[in-house]
Amino acid sequence: MKRTVLPFVLLLAAACGPRYGMRVPDKLVEKLPYESRIELLESENDLALAIDTVDEASNEVLRARDAIRRAKARESAAEEEENRAADTASREVAKLAIEEARARVTYLRAKQRLNVGLRDVEQLALRCAFARYELARLQSTRKAKVEGSEKLDVKKYEGQVSQCEAKVKEERAELAEDSAQEKTAREAWEVKKAALAKKTFDARASPYVENL
Incomplete structure (x- = not known):
């Protein structure tokens, strides 16, 4: 496994506990022939991808924050x-700017609720990737007849x-309402943003409107 992934896997294994955290003893995997280790690369790559996805989801939460x-600073500036x-x-321009800023804050808060939900789901999906990786390790040791x-x-x-993947599917479905609210809030903000842009030189590049 890549050195950048292995330490994270060991940390994840320690944190998993009983929840999708069954592991194949390393001493068994160490006995695998080279050809069998190569067969594990796909599972290792899937695990690395899951780690990257969690990182990106966490970064998205920070960006939205x-x-x-x-946006709240822009709202205060518009009120002043x-x-x-x-x-x-x-x-009139100031009032439109206030409305746009408030709609932006509402939208971003809705987006953040969705972001947090997605991050939590991706963290669970990472546990599933870990579980699939351990299953692949076991299958390889059984195939190689490792004692x-x-x-x-x-x-x-x-x-x-299967239990982990079913839970991920369930939790993704539960995000449907947050996703719908995020979409509605964004559309409402887009209306306010367009009104402000139209009032200020009728341009999409209005200096009063900051695109996300």
Whole structure:
């Protein structure tokens, strides 16, 4: 396995505990011939991909958190601009900017709820990838007739994979409502953003509108 993945797998194994955390003893895998180790590469790559997916999902949560902070600052700035407006036109622009900023915050909060849910699902999916990897290790040791591998119950390893994957499917389905709310909030923000852009030079590149 790649050196960048192995330490993470060991940490994951320690953290998994009884939840999809059954492992094949390393001493059995160490006895595998080279050809059998090569057969494990696909499972190792799937595990590495799952790790990358969790990292990206976690980064998306952080990015959305920063975006919410900026949006709230823009809302405060727009409210101050409204108080300083010296004419009707300026006040109208400021009011539209406030509405756009508030709609942006609402959208970003909805997006963050979805982001957090997706991150949690990907973390569980990573456990499934770990379980599939351990099943592949067991199958390889059984195929190579490594002494001691016959004592491990393949059905139990297959069971933890199927149970984990069923749970991931269930949790992804539960995100449907969050996804719908995120879409509705984004559409509402797009309307406010378009209104502000139209009022300020009728341009998509309006200096008053910051695209995400």
